[in-house]
Amino acid sequence: MSDFSLALNEDQLQIQKWVHDFAENVVRPAAPEWDEREEFPWPVVEEAAKIGLYSFDFMAQALMGDATGLTLPITLEELFWGDAGIGLAIFGSGLAAAGIAGNGTPEQMLEWVPQCYGTPDKIQLGAFCVSEPDAGSDVSSLRTRAVYDEAKDEWVLNGTKAWITNGGIADVHVVVAAVDPELKGRGQASFIVPPNTKGLSQGQKYSKLGIRASHTAEVVLDDVRVPGHCLLGGKEKLDAKLARAREALANPEKAAHQGGQPAMATFEATRPAVAAQAIGIARAAYEYSLEYAKERKAFGKPIIMNQGIAFMLSDMITEIDAARLLVHRAAWLSRNGQYKNAEGSQSKLKAGRVAVWVTERAIQILGGYGYVKEYPVERWHRDAKIYDIFEGTEQIQQLVIARAISGLRIE
Numbered sequence: 001m002s003d004f005s006l007a008l009n010e011d012q013l014q015i016q017k018w019v020h021d022f023a024e025n026v027v028r029p030a031a032p033e034w035d036e037r038e039e040f041p042w043p044v045v046e047e048a049a050k051i052g053l054y055s056f057d058f059m060a061q062a063l064m065g066d067a068t069g070l071t072l073p074i075t076l077e078e079l080f081w082g083d084a085g086i087g088l089a090i091f092g093s094g095l096a097a098a099g100i101a102g103n104g105t106p107e108q109m110l111e112w113v114p115q116c117y118g119t120p121d122k123i124q125l126g127a128f129c130v131s132e133p134d135a136g137s138d139v140s141s142l143r144t145r146a147v148y149d150e151a152k153d154e155w156v157l158n159g160t161k162a163w164i165t166n167g168g169i170a171d172v173h174v175v176v177a178a179v180d181p182e183l184k185g186r187g188q189a190s191f192i193v194p195p196n197t198k199g200l201s202q203g204q205k206y207s208k209l210g211i212r213a214s215h216t217a218e219v220v221l222d223d224v225r226v227p228g229h230c231l232l233g234g235k236e237k238l239d240a241k242l243a244r245a246r247e248a249l250a251n252p253e254k255a256a257h258q259g260g261q262p263a264m265a266t267f268e269a270t271r272p273a274v275a276a277q278a279i280g281i282a283r284a285a286y287e288y289s290l291e292y293a294k295e296r297k298a299f300g301k302p303i304i305m306n307q308g309i310a311f312m313l314s315d316m317i318t319e320i321d322a323a324r325l326l327v328h329r330a331a332w333l334s335r336n337g338q339y340k341n342a343e344g345s346q347s348k349l350k351a352g353r354v355a356v357w358v359t360e361r362a363i364q365i366l367g368g369y370g371y372v373k374e375y376p377v378e379r380w381h382r383d384a385k386i387y388d389i390f391e392g393t394e395q396i397q398q399l400v401i402a403r404a405i406s407g408l409r410i411e
């Protein structure tokens with residue numbers, strides 16, 4: 001047991017500092033402008049690409065070259081400490097990359113993941129398209145259809161995807177669609193829609209409460225034809241999976257032991273990373289309000305000299321540290337294939353709640369200044385709320401955890 005340590009290694013400490021410097025010097029100063037403009041912050045993403053933070057190589061190093069699993073959450077906490085909207089603009093492609101890595105063959109990964117990033121001279125983006133207007137949490141009810149045209153060895157995709165990060169502006173769209181809707185989640189597959197494919201277009205772009213620098217839009221698929229090799233995992237694997245699912249449909253006992261939908265596997269693996277983003281926002285708000293409380297005077301003394309304020313800050317740091325420990329545990333377990341009780345969902349559930357709560361308390365500590373745009377804490381609170389919603393809502397995390405701990409199909 002003497003080997004046990006919570007300390008970060010040298011490489012991780014270096015990366016943490018490198019990302020923090022970028023977040024402090026480039027991201028945070030740009031945040032108010034891009035929040036106000038509600039546009040994709042291309043110049044900031046270009047800067048991130050120039051230093052290698054927005055790149056396939058960095059993602060590969062952070063994910064594959066790190067046996068602890070902690071490098072990615074550490075990176076994300078620092079970047080999102082700078083700003084969550086810009087952070088998501090820089091890391092939104094990572095979800096598409098994770099979707100490809102989770103479901104594709106090694107050859108497909110090598111072909112498509114680098115294309116989600118491009119190069120500093122020609123930046124590309126990826127988008128992971130699962131949610132639909134009538135199917136967000138209920139991923140098993142996707143209506144987008146994928147039909148195989150055997151004569152041409154092509155898949156034809158039709159449907160509408162909703163709330164897609166980088167939707168319509170991405171170069172590579174990873175689309176989850178129903179091949180056999182009767183089989184619900186087990187009848188779905190993931191497809192690559194390559195750059196400039198005819199029939200894929202952006203629908204409405206959403207105007208949002210927070211993370212406004214991140215682009216969120218509908219993606220419309222109108223007779224989109226993609227080559228057979230764009231089916232992630234390949235046809236043989238899909239046919240075998242569908243055959244097993246049909247057999248299980250006839251024998252529901254077996255269904256309980258079958259693998260889940262492709263989108264769900266991706267989400268559980270990426271949850272610690274998403275949770276780390278929420279912690280970055282919470283930490284930003286905590287640090288800011290701590291400094292403010294030391295400076296601001298009321299009744300002739302700094303407001304922090306009142307227990308009412310000091311204890312609030314004590315609770316804020318305690319909650320943040322607790323959430324971070326859950327995230328680091330989940331990241332380590334996920335990397336080492338040891339999830340038992342949906343620890344990824346636990347970390348996301350806790351971190352989302354902590355970010356919303358801490359940023360709300362930060363507004364309280366700043367009083368009137370907390371409520372106006374001149375100060376950043378109102379933006380952090382607006383940004384934090386999404387962490388209770390996307391990549392599985394608060395209630396869906398509870399559901400996943402409840403099923404994992406009980407072994408029962410809790411509804």
Ligand SMILES: Cc1cc2nc3c(=O)[nH]c(=O)nc-3n(C[C@H](O)[C@H](O)[C@H](O)COP(=O)(O)OP(=O)(O)OC[C@H]3O[C@@H](n4cnc5c(N)ncnc54)[C@H](O)[C@@H]3O)c2cc1C
Nearest residue numbers: 128129130131135136137163164165216390391392393395
């Ligand atoms: C800014 C933003 C970016 C996003 N990016 C992406 C993306 O890149 N790709 C993508 O595919 N999707 C993306 N999403 C979609 C997001 O994942 C969904 O919005 C989310 O999963 C919730 O789905 P819904 O909105 O349909 O809510 P619903 O599923 O309709 O849920 C509504 C409410 O009901 C609750 N609820 C639902 N089912 C249950 C249940 N069984 N038990 C208890 N409560 C339940 C939910 O918790 C929620 O409170 C994004 C969304 C936003 C807002």
